[in-house]
Amino acid sequence: MDTAAQTRVLDEPVYQYSTLTAADQLELLTKVVSSGALGAIGGDHVREFERQAAAHLGRHDAVATASATAALELLLRCLPPHEPPERVVIPEICWISVPTAVLRSGRTPVIAPATSDLTPHWEQIEPLLDERTTVVILAHLRGRPAPDTQRITDELAQRGVTLIEDCAQGWGTTLDKQPVGGRGVAAVFSTETHKLVATGEGGIIATDDSQLLDALRAVGGNTRIALPENAGGRGNDRMSEITAASALPQLTYLNALRQTLRPLQDKLIDLLQDVPEVRSVLPTAIGKSPNLDAEESNGSLVGVWLPTPGHANRVADHLFRLGVRHWWPGPGDPHLAMNWPGTPSTASLVDMACYLDIQVPVLDESRHPAFLDLIRSALRLDNHGSESA
Template sequence: MDITGQTRVLDEAVYQYSTLTTTDQLERITRVVSSGTLSAIAGDQVREFEQHVAGHLGRQGAVATASATAALELLLECLPQREQNERVVIPEVCWISVPTAVLRSGRTPIIAPATNDLTPHWEQIEPLLHECTTAVILAHVRGRPAPDTQRIADELTQRGITLIEDCAQAWGTALNQQPVGHHGLAAVFSTETHKLVATGEGGVIATDDSHLLHAMRAVGGNTRLALPDTAQGRGNVRMSEITAASALPQLNYLDDLLQVLRPLQDALIDRIEDVAITRSILPTSVEQSPDLGADASNGSLVGVWLPTPRHSHHVADQLFRSGIRHWWPGPGDPHLAQNWPSTPTTSIGHIVDPACYLDIQIPVLDESHHPAFLDLITSALRLTEDECETA
């Protein structure tokens, strides 16, 4: 394809999905600004957003916050300390704020290594459990569910250990045909710029525990609620009315967005399967792993494992030059435990090298442009061994 054709395709590609509901967002935001009710306590947008999130997940309630980091810190602050030297098992691949939140809560993070789906399974978590382990944080990453969630939840329940689901990247992701975020005590979602529900910054915690909901609302800044006896104080991490007004139309559009994204995602999976250099693809075919099939993902990404970090780096560079959004967890990436300062490392060691992985974002793109988009990806992946070695 010539340069003009490539530019035309990418000019039509919509990567920022939040722009698809701009009209409805502006209408809600205008009402909020015109009313002068910008605070969550006096307004109704945050309350409506919390109710919609809880309903979407089948949870009793939700608490909306200024960011997902604030949400996780608030959740950990409101969990009672059961041990003097509490440990929390966290995944090797997740955002850097996860170990930071654990450390700020006075607990010690213990890292469970990632597998080929970028998440730990029960086999990686079980050896790390200790008499002082009180919680496990399991992340659903890159728009896919952690496939061993049900087993991990069942095993932890038997041991009296709390499961927290990190769903920051998991809007629209499903497990056993139900939205992720209902297996653990609580689930944390993000509305940061690059999420399927994007408001710049924002977070929300969903749970069925009424006492925990009350504690998080009170500690998080609702001065109309009494603080629990165990609370250390009251802060303010509440989501604003404007943020919630921006999030609601996107949440309402979420199911439709998934249906828009999946045809191109399916086509890209099929195309990459024919490229010899690829070692494995995520999402997989349903026959290989139902919990990692395309229908379980949110349609926004296709991941590929390549032979070496050099291969992945070279392909990532080609995608960057083409203007195609992607993620390559190379050196220094804050999603990787090896780049977190002052965080204990697991004694089990690494199972996979994340630098051999990269994923490609699926844009909203008119069907007539799908073939040209797929050609761009294919050209980046069809590299000879010599080309990779000299990259």
């Protein structure tokens, strides 16, 4: 297949999944704008989004915020205080706002090294715990669940350490057939532009703790709820009615989106597992690895470990030129602890520059073979950057 014919397959892919529900979003947005009730106080879309998100996640309730960063900072402000200095264990790979939120809360971040599935396991977390450790933040990354979540949950519960689940990239992701975000004291989700529920900016905190919910609402800016003791004042972290109206149709469509993405994701996994240059694939084929198979992912991404950083860099560059959306955590990437100012260094277990993942577009099934040919050609680059025979 010639290159020109290959690249035509990318004339009509849908990478911005939020556009699939654009008509329904516009209908709700028109109602919001016409009503003039643009803020969370006086409207009803924010509250409806909170209720529906909590129901989807199997949580008692939720609080919607202006961003996931605001959500995490608000949550940390509302946790019961302990004697300083408090330590918070966070993963080596997550967005830079996680360590920043910990620092702003007056706590000290401690970095747990990532494994080849991008998340720390209990073996990486346990040595970091001491009498000052009050919180562990565990991230479900790249549309996949952290595979050691249940053990981490059980071990922390025995020690009285609070678990927070960072589910910013976790919409539509499941763990043991249930949505992620149901094990910690609270879970934080994002509705930033690149998420499966995408509103530009936005976040939500889901929890079963009624007292914590009241504190989140009061400290977050709801003046109708009394501030708890030692709250330190109110902020304004609330989501707008316009943002919630944009989120609601996407949340309703989320399960259908997973099923739409799944066929091409499965084909891409099968292809990558047969490419000699690929060391391993995430998610794995169904049944090969508990909690890491394709059925637990949200269908949006397939990750590969390649032999060297140079190989991964060349593949990423080739994918960029083809217009294939991907993520390669190269130098300076703000997802990596080595690039966070003000946080301690950690001894990495894996070289993240050997990893990249490929986004699964919504694409007509007739174009799947051509898309897969594009990926195959991009991965078979020799050390000189040319395609292997």
